[in-house]
Amino acid sequence: MQNHFELFHLPQRFEIDTEALDRAYHEVQNQAHPDRFASASGAEKRVAMQWATRANEAYKTLKNPLARAKYLCELNGVDLQVESNTAMPPAFLMQQMEWREKLEDAHAGKDIGELENLEGELRAARKSELASLAATLNAGDYQAAAQGVRRMMFIEKFEEEVARVFDLVSE
Structure with a gap:
């Protein structure tokens, strides 16, 4: 096939x-x-x-770039382990915590400007992560690419969370 x-x-x-x-x-x-x-x-x-x-x-x-990256990893025999492997580099974990704090503060304060800033940070992080993922895939390092895919999945999911809070705050 x-x-x-x-x-x-x-x-x-x-x-x-x-x-x-x-x-x-x-x-x-x-x-x-x-x-x-x-x-x-x-x-x-x-x-x-x-x-x-x-x-x-x-x-x-x-x-879809993220779906394409997942597919390339799978084609090359790499199990993404998206459900079981949640390990992330410490710097990325710290970034997640900072983003979550910003989201909570913006939500509590109904601060649309801060939500917009957070959206901008996430867009920049997505762009950077996508460039890194492309380089890793082009180098044929599918194990490292799997880690990048998991980071991208977090960013996408968090962007959805920010959008939901935006909707709540904007009402």
Whole structure:
């Protein structure tokens, strides 16, 4: 079975040409479109539907940088252990604590300006972490990349928390 990169005829690496991905996705979708199988047998229709579903899943995975990084790690035999491995470098743990304190203070004080500052810090951290993750993946160090993926997952989850508090404070 082809992996997602092979499905879309793309090189198996973190950096991808998103326009090429979009074109390849639309090409696969056109080939598997239900209208093309209107007079086909039930089995052929099911295969076309499975193909279209697989293309959707592959596209969604490759389009999202974090999902793409996870997928590359898994393709290279690295179990991300997202549920069981919560170990993080001490500096990142300290950063998490600082962010949590800022969020609690901003929430308690209904301080929209501080929430905006926190969002900016998280955007910068995401950008930096993504660049680091790309370099690690390009170097082929999938074990270290797994650690970067876990940090990115924390940042994304925390960004969602900040957005929820923003909504509460803005009401």
